[in-house]
Amino acid sequence: xxxxVNVNGEQHTRDVEPRLLLxxxxxxxxxxxxxxxxxxTSNCGVCAVWLDGTPVKSCTVLAxxxxxxxxxxxxxxxxxxxxxxxxxxxxxxxxxxxxxCTPGMMMTARWLLDHNADPSExxxxxxxxxxxxxxxxxxxxxxxxxxAAEHGGGARTADTATEAAPGREEVRA
Amino acid sequence: MQVPAAxxxxxxxxxxxxxxxxxxxxxxxxxxxxxxxLLPMMKLRLAQPEALIDINGLGELALIRVDxxxxxxxxxxxxAELLASPVVxxxxxxxxxxxxxxxxxxxxxxxxxxxxxxxxxxxxxLSAAFSALRAxxxxxxxxxxxxxxxxxxxxxPYETALTEAELLVExxxxxxxxxxxxxxxxxxxxxxxxxxxxxxxxxxxxxxxxAGIGLTAVGAPRFVSEQAEDFLRGGRPDDExxxxxxxxxxxxxxxxxxxxxxxxYKRHLAGELTTRALRVAAARARGQEA
Ligand SMILES: Cc1cc2nc3c(=O)[nH]c(=O)nc-3n(C[C@H](O)[C@H](O)[C@H](O)COP(=O)(O)OP(=O)(O)OC[C@H]3O[C@@H](n4cnc5c(N)ncnc54)[C@H](O)[C@@H]3O)c2cc1C
Ligand code: FES
Ligand code: FES
Numbered sequence: 001x002x003x004x005v006n007v008n009g010e011q012h013t014r015d016v017e018p019r020l021l022l023x024x025x026x027x028x029x030x031x032x033x034x035x036x037x038x039x040x041t042s043n044c045g046v047c048a049v050w051l052d053g054t055p056v057k058s059c060t061v062l063a064x065x066x067x068x069x070x071x072x073x074x075x076x077x078x079x080x081x082x083x084x085x086x087x088x089x090x091x092x093x094x095x096x097x098x099x100x101c102t103p104g105m106m107m108t109a110r111w112l113l114d115h116n117a118d119p120s121e122x123x124x125x126x127x128x129x130x131x132x133x134x135x136x137x138x139x140x141x142x143x144x145x146x147x148a149a150e151h152g153g154g155a156r157t158a159d160t161a162t163e164a165a166p167g168r169e170e171v172r173a
Numbered sequence: 174m175q176v177p178a179a180x181x182x183x184x185x186x187x188x189x190x191x192x193x194x195x196x197x198x199x200x201x202x203x204x205x206x207x208x209x210x211l212l213p214m215m216k217l218r219l220a221q222p223e224a225l226i227d228i229n230g231l232g233e234l235a236l237i238r239v240d241x242x243x244x245x246x247x248x249x250x251x252x253a254e255l256l257a258s259p260v261v262x263x264x265x266x267x268x269x270x271x272x273x274x275x276x277x278x279x280x281x282x283x284x285x286x287x288x289x290x291x292x293x294x295x296x297x298x299l300s301a302a303f304s305a306l307r308a309x310x311x312x313x314x315x316x317x318x319x320x321x322x323x324x325x326x327x328x329x330p331y332e333t334a335l336t337e338a339e340l341l342v343e344x345x346x347x348x349x350x351x352x353x354x355x356x357x358x359x360x361x362x363x364x365x366x367x368x369x370x371x372x373x374x375x376x377x378x379x380x381x382x383x384a385g386i387g388l389t390a391v392g393a394p395r396f397v398s399e400q401a402e403d404f405l406r407g408g409r410p411d412d413e414x415x416x417x418x419x420x421x422x423x424x425x426x427x428x429x430x431x432x433x434x435x436x437x438y439k440r441h442l443a444g445e446l447t448t449r450a451l452r453v454a455a456a457r458a459r460g461q462e463a
Contacts, residue, residue, distance in 0.1 A: 001182060018182035018225070021212075040175040042213050043363075045279055054253075054282045060212050061283070062205075064182050065227060108279070129362045130277025 003067035007032065008076030018064050023047040025063035026073060034074040034103045038132075045131030048104035049073045055108045057130070074103035077110060085153035086110050086145065095144030097135035104131050109145045117154025121146070177215035181224040188313055188340060191228050195338040196315055198224040204340065205229075206249060206288035209280055234287070234342055237261065243345045248287025253278065255286055265346065266457060267353035267371050271302040274355075277363035287341045290323075295330045296365045296390040302355055304396040305371040305387030308346045314339035327395045351375045351383075352458035354450045358442055360433060366390040367433045368442035370422070372450035374410060376458055381405050386418065391443045392427035400425045401447060410455045419448030 004013045007030060014029050026032045026049065036046040037059055047058040050072035058071075077084045086109045089095060096102040105128055112119055112127040119127070124145045125138075133141060147153075181198070185191035195202050201223035205211055214220040228234065234249035237258050244264060246255065255261055256272035275281060275289075275298050289299040290310070300323075308323045315338055323344075326334050335341065357369035366389050373385035384405035386398040401422040408414045423444030428436050456462040 017179065019177045019179055019215075021176065024176075040213075040216055042209060042280065045277070048279055051283075055279055056283045057279050060209055060280075062182070062208065062212070062225075065205075065208070065229060067184075127278055130279040 001064055001067075003064055005063070005066045005068075006070045008072055016063050018062060020063045022049070022051075022058040022061040022063045022066055022071070025066070026058065026071070029063075032073050032075050036100055036103060038100065038134075043130075043132070044101075045108075045128075046101050046104045048107045048131060050107060050111065053111075055111050072107070074106055077106060084110060085148040085151050086113065088151065089144035089146075089148035089153065090141075093140050093144040093147050095137065095141045097133075097137050100135075101131060101133040105133070105141055109148065112145070113149055113153045118149055119145070175216040177212065178218060178221050180215075180222055182227065183224065184227045184230055186230060188231060188233065188342060191226050191231070191340055192313065192315055192338050194224075194226045195340075198226070200337055202226060206291075207251065207284040208288075209276075209284040210288060210292045210294065228340070239348065240345075242349070243347050246286055246344045246346075248285065248291075248341045248343060250286045252276070252281035252284050252286065252289075256281065264348050265306065265353060267302050267305060267355045267373060267454075268299075270355035271298045271357070271369075271371065274298065274357045274359065274366075274369075280363070286344060290326070290344065291333060291335065291341050293327055293329075293331050293333050295392065298355070298357065298366060298369055298389055300327065301369060301387035301389035301393075301396045302371045303344060303346070303387075305353070305373045305385035306346045307373075307385055308344050310341055311343040311345060312339050313342050318342070320345075324395050324397065349375070352454040353385075354453035354457065355387075356446045356450045356453070358446065365433075368428070368439050368446055370443065370446035370450045372447065372454045374405075374451065374454045374458060376410050376455075379409060381408055381410050381414075384418075386422055386447060388422060388426055388443055388447070390428075390433070391439055392429060393422075393425065393443075394427075398422035398425045398447070405451075410451075410458070412452065415448045415451040415455070418451060419444035419446075422447040 023037045026035045038044040038046040042060045048055050049058045086106050124142050183194050203222040205225045234247040236247045238245045262269045310321045353373040355371040358367045369389045371387035375383040384402045386401045401418040423440045426443050428439035
């Protein structure tokens, strides 16, 4: 099946089997190996990417389901040569050890800060609760995200935020 | 690396189109909503559909509306949207309580309300919550639309009253004066329930006029304890009667032992969580707790 996916602002067209998972499409077809893949149970969250502006587990989405949609991966996090405050925070606060969970954590962190410029520690823990760090570096990951919030991390909303769930409406009585 | 077996993939452009595709592909076709139950099962080869009909493009199924006296939740509403909805939080705290403890934020961003109910997993949280609320399910098939009471919808584990080529389109719950709560014990954040209980209470002049008790993961028939509901109806909403309702629910359910715990522990939890959910609901009715 021929699909076209916008990944980090670029259109990519490929012929894929319907059973190809989005995580494998990104890694194997597009060579974007920043998105990791760590379990077969949808539990670890290392494969987190944005699909139409919302973080999802890309091992539980078919690549064909992303046809015509927008994906953002860790490769699209920096602004040209300037690292995103979230990336800077992970460096400043030693938020990574082996780095395996790091891309997924950063994608969720970026989304959190786009929606809540000043998250509490509890907000941060809740946001990353579907993602596992096998180096158990959670304390420093939380600190890294706080660092990003305190160093202009929340101010990037204008150029990065995509409206969540466009077209959805709620009618109140 | 676990990958699903090969299948045909089709994108539905309308509910009618989805039904047409389901009819064309026959019994080996499945719709895919969030895919967060179906794709893991396909990776494990516990499910091997020959065709997947993707209904993610059906915006008409993705709305939360107030329609007359009902809250109407489209089948494609994501868990995260139900959780964030102010109208749901205001009138149905049981749904907000349940959504808070379903999986994790990333799974909630993708998994859908309709998928949860159609999966009919014996541990599904929304199945218990909507059963306690006596929701009505609107389904559509080749012969048109019909409405099924949720308590007639669940036929058994992973089995629903949906017939071939039928789609769940909407879940409806009347907005009326009632109080509700949901309480769950899980092994760790984001896990399926060891046991969870939901309570819905309608109280008039200090008397319980209607009660809904939902239970999940303990083999409760159709996710409810009817005996506890019968006991509560007509009584006073006090601690003593809530404790007895808990004992009744614990007796009526049929838990099985697994990696989440032995039978007696689960039965104990079923009773305790029923009592606690009732207490929280009653406190909310008095305006004492959000
Ligand atoms: C890591 C993890 C943890 C989880 N933890 C919990 C938890 O704690 N509690 C809980 O309740 N759930 C939990 N879930 C399940 C999650 O809520 C799923 O998203 C949900 O059960 C299924 O919704 P879905 O939209 O992904 O459905 P899908 O996987 O797309 O579909 C499920 C089934 O329903 C059918 N179906 C879907 N929509 C329709 C429709 N409109 N009409 C007819 N048939 C339909 C499909 O054909 C399929 O058979 C968890 C899932 C994961 C991956
Ligand atoms: S690889 Fe996707 S959740 Fe583990
Ligand atoms: S840094 Fe190693 S898995 Fe998190």
